[in-house]
Amino acid sequence: MDNFLALTKLITPASLVALFPLLGFFVTSLFGKSLKHASGWIASGMILLSFVCSLFLFLNLPTGASLNFNLLEWMKWGNITLSFGILIDPLSLVMLLVITGIGFLIHLYSIGYMHHDEGFSRFFAYLNLFIFFMLILVLGNSYLVMFIGWEGVGLCSYLLIGFWFKNDAYNDAAKKAFIMNRIGDLGFLLGMFFMLFYFGGLDFLTVNEAIKAYPINNIIIVAVTLLLFVGAMGKSAQIPLYTWLPDAMAGPTPVSALIHAATMVTAGIYMICRSNLLFAMAPHTLDVVMWVGVATSIFAAIIGIKQNDIKKVLAYSTVSQLGLMFAALGMGAFESGMFHVVTHAFFKALLFLGAGSVIHAMSGEQDIRNMGGLSKYVKVTWATFLIATLAISGIFPFAGFFSKDEILAAAFNSHKEVWLLLSISSMITGFYMFRLFFLTFYTDFRGTEDQKKHLHESPWTMTLPLAVLAIFAGIAGFWGMPAVFGQTHLFSTYLSPVFEESKSILGAQHQADHSTEWLLMGVATLAALISIALAYHFYVKSKLVPEPDSETKGFAKWVANKFYINELYDIVIVKPMMVISDILFVLIDKLVVDLVVMATAWIVGFTGRTLRLVQTGNAGFYLFAMVIGMMILMFIQLVY
């Protein structure tokens, strides 16, 4: 009963949390012109209010309870009711805090970063709209509401990638992201149709009840989960739908940090965690998820080694880390996957914002071959970037160490070969991240004199978010201290009510004893240290600078060109599509449609030209015609 009372008090903040960003969107988009730079502060303030709401919910939600209520009944036919409702439970709260917390910091950062841009207000309007849709995605209590948010964030991602719409290449990148996401969305949509047909509803409660009647690995459940996973592939950039994410770096850097690193791309992981019961009932799908994750993780990491654009490196590292999360989900380690989502959100947002700060200092230069030696000029950026790089490489005690270690331990306990592959992938991660770090901040400056004169640290609105994120990238890992440290794992304890049922279906995981776990951590740390030492040897001691694109040869050329996957897609999918469209254009459009349309137009024109002669302009004639006409009508009336 107390729980009930406590929950009813939460309904108002739960309904409000998503409305603040929407309000911010309307204000900044409608009055953006007159608000000028105030719109940035308004937008940030709205997100801060959302964050306060989320924090209130987080502090007041009774342990083990969840709040699930419908705001309105949306559609109803037969015995199927679709309603618009909100679900607050530990899983959505974690996402809420990440989205609004990091979202606020990135808004604050953008005030400094976008200060000279003429689309300042428009930028904040889009950002607020994005946060609104992301919150809808996370808050929804049914797949349908989630899908609304899912599509909405896709739209905002499109708008923000193409934010500088005067550049054709950026527009193409935006379209590519949107279209690739549509492919995934189709899978999500089909999955929803299946669920509606077989489970009789789309809200999580109905679906979770309905699937209990099915046996494990039932074909329907496998099909539904696979389709949902296709959706997740598109949104979270997994093989084969990952190529949009590196191109999405065309957007402003805060966008890359917020949408393409911290929040939107993790929507796929959130969705699978949300449907954990469904996925737990389909171990076949889990295997697919795991292998796709592992493949993406390694593949993207390899490509990352040879990239020279600071944001591209980070993009591939994001793809790789997302693969790691999917691998964790595929092994049934849902809470480890979520944990990595959270820590990754901190350090990857920090990396992107740091990269933005570097680009800002370098007056727009993004090629790391033209940087170097920046540690002297941008001290705050350098320090925070170092923390983030250590975190992503998995060095104790930074956040990435704990979450990565958890995933690796889960892999070691269930699939040894996956453990090996993931360890290699995280070793490569350590290497290319430190390659990026050393090339950017150490040895001598390689840019032009103009750039050198202009080098400066960013304003406080940019460095403050960096500092805050750096603190979290440093300490967030302590939420999830593994058992060997003699601590309870706060994070997975907090999330455990969400995953309870699926854990009982999947069965208890074989737990390695403590000495093995110490060994695993030792191996992981050693591997990371070796890769850092290698990077140090190449890029600081030997002062190697990656060669210009034209001089790359052999395998390196393949890697630098991303294994020509884009070109492959171009030949296999885009080109045939173009040819088919051309054929259809000539056959259908020119021959059939045009003929019909032109003929219609000609007939109308001819009739008009002929009939206008009747209009003599003589009113007497009109009156005469009218009277005659009426007489004829009366005559007809009389006769028949």
Next chain:
Amino acid sequence: MNLPIEQTNPQNWYLVLSTILFSIGVMGVLMRRNALIILMCIELMLNSVNLLLVSFSAYAGNTEGQVFVFFIMVVAAAEVAVGLALLVSIYRNIGTTDIDILSKLKW
């Protein structure tokens, strides 16, 4: 049985009268060239119809016809107001209301 005063006359008289009035109106509209007179002839036609409606209403002992007459009167008043205003304006601009001269509006 006392008939109401209107019904003491045979109804045919009313029919004939209103037909005559209507025909005068139609002929006026067709024959005259002056827009003002055409407008008046239209009024005549409307009123012949009113007469018919009132007489039928009286003979049938049904008030609907009389209600209709009021509607027609209102519409006619509005029409006259607009029509006369147009005519005055035309006359001020062109100096005539002869419909044979007012034939600029054509293809």
